[in-house]
Amino acid sequence: MSLTQEIKDFALDLGYHDVGVTSADAFPWYAEALGARDSSFDFLIEGPLKPIEGSDPRSVMPEAKSIICTVYDYSREGFPAELAGRIGRMYQSRASNQSSNRTNGARRQLFVDYLEKRGIKTMFGPAFNVPERLASARAGVTTYGRNNFAYANGSGSFNVLLAFTVDAELEYGTPTVEAPCPKDCRLCVDACPTGALEPFRLEPRKCIAYNTFMTQENFRPHTTSHIPPEIRQKMGTWIHGCDVCQEACPRNQPRLKAMETWPTSSFLNRFAEQFDLRKMLLLTDEYFERVLRPVMYNYIGHKRYFQRNAAIALGNSGDRSHVPYVAQALEDSDSLVRGYAAWGLGRLGGQDARTALEKARSVETGEKASQEIEAALAA
Numbered sequence: 345m346s347l348t349q350e351i352k353d354f355a356l357d358l359g360y361h362d363v364g365v366t367s368a369d370a371f372p373w374y375a376e377a378l379g380a381r382d383s384s385f386d387f388l389i390e391g392p393l394k395p396i397e398g399s400d401p402r403s404v405m406p407e408a409k410s411i412i413c414t415v416y417d418y419s420r421e422g423f424p425a426e427l428a429g430r431i432g433r434m435y436q437s438r439a440s441n442q443s444s445n446r447t448n449g450a451r452r453q454l455f456v457d458y459l460e461k462r463g464i465k466t467m468f469g470p471a472f473n474v475p476e477r478l479a480s481a482r483a484g485v486t487t488y489g490r491n492n493f494a495y496a497n498g499s500g501s502f503n504v505l506l507a508f509t510v511d512a513e514l515e516y517g518t519p520t521v522e523a524p525c526p527k528d529c530r531l532c533v534d535a536c537p538t539g540a541l542e543p544f545r546l547e548p549r550k551c552i553a554y555n556t557f558m559t560q561e562n563f564r565p566h567t568t569s570h571i572p573p574e575i576r577q578k579m580g581t582w583i584h585g586c587d588v589c590q591e592a593c594p595r596n597q598p599r600l601k602a603m604e605t606w607p608t609s610s611f612l613n614r615f616a617e618q619f620d621l622r623k624m625l626l627l628t629d630e631y632f633e634r635v636l637r638p639v640m641y642n643y644i645g646h647k648r649y650f651q652r653n654a655a656i657a658l659g660n661s662g663d664r665s666h667v668p669y670v671a672q673a674l675e676d677s678d679s680l681v682r683g684y685a686a687w688g689l690g691r692l693g694g695q696d697a698r699t700a701l702e703k704a705r706s707v708e709t710g711e712k713a714s715q716e717i718e719a720a721l722a723a
């Protein structure tokens with residue numbers, strides 16, 4: 345058996361859905377495309393993932409020969425209905441970027457350990473990140489959708505890709521850098537609530553997913569905590585991620601239908617039972633650490649951003665029974681939370697919300713929170 349096949353067999357045995365190999369040659373088109381859109385992707389280009397370096401793996405690892413591309417299918421179980429429209433399935437699955445003392449991080453570590461035992465030098469983030477969707481399509485294990493997601497056989501776009509750059513000369517797959525979407529299909533583009541999507545082109549700062557977790561002060565270069573009001577209104581009740589453009593896709597319908605019939609895990613059922621937007625808004629350290637962090641561990645590190653997202657989601661819910669809880673958040677010690685609670689109350693409307701806002705107006709000391717209160721009262 346060839347070394348390439350042995351490596352693939354080991355990866356499949358670890359639970360990866362598919363695995364392919366491409367050369368470590370550069371992806372010049374990727375660097376050019378990012379550079380042409382640097383005002384949209386400045387947070388990525390200048391951030392820790394170093395995508396420009398990753399577009400030419402040998403610039404960081406001169407001995408690189410191959411890139412092993414693994415595809416992890418995170419949709420092998422059902423997802424609780426209570427979390428639909430709130431948390432993206434990928435985050436519910438805990439499949440992305442986990443630490444090595446949890447299942448998906450341990451799988452990644454086992455694969456690296458295996459390669460190293462075979463005498464193969466391996467690199468993957470954080471030194472640099474190769475463009476994983478492009479690499480896996482060049483390796484022949486995924487194709488593209490016009491929504492920019494990577495599609496794999498059988499699992500649709502519900503995949504997490506991981507690329508391992510190695511110094512071993514391996515056998516390369518036949519590229520599938522193509523988008524086998526039905527002719528003229530634009531269902532993903534038309535479904536996007538914020539107009540963030542054009543075929544093969546995403547405007548990240550309009551994307552709900554970006555706004556739920558990248559909008560944190562100094563999280564990445566050029567990121568702030570501010571979510572524009574016109575985006576807030578369109579976020580619905582999403583608090584971490586967004587699945588709309590994947591759910592609209594005909595190429596995903598077989599897997600979505602299958603997921604509806606599959607059982608949900610005890611872990612997710614228990615999380616869903618405890619998940620409560622009101623508790624997220626009036627967030628205690630205990631609820632943050634015990635309930636939220638084990639599932640949504642990978643982007644939001646400070647509880648204030650969960651509180652902000654909950655204020656937006658409750659505001660967008662249209663359910664005025666939430667007003668007393670959102671009003672309570674006007675007394676939070678964090679002015680960011682108070683400001684977004686004001687927005688949520690303005691969005692919910694009604695006399696009780698107005699009364700709470702008028703009371704807060706007289707005591708608010710934060711400049712931005714005061715502006716949010718005035719805007720909510722003027723709405």
Ligand code: SF4
Binds near residue numbers: 551589
């Ligand atoms: S994830 Fe949501 S907001 Fe972002 S492009 Fe897709 S549908 Fe639009």
Ligand code: SF4
Binds near residue numbers: 490491525526532
């Ligand atoms: S919705 Fe249509 S255009 Fe968009 S990715 Fe799916 S098949 Fe392609």
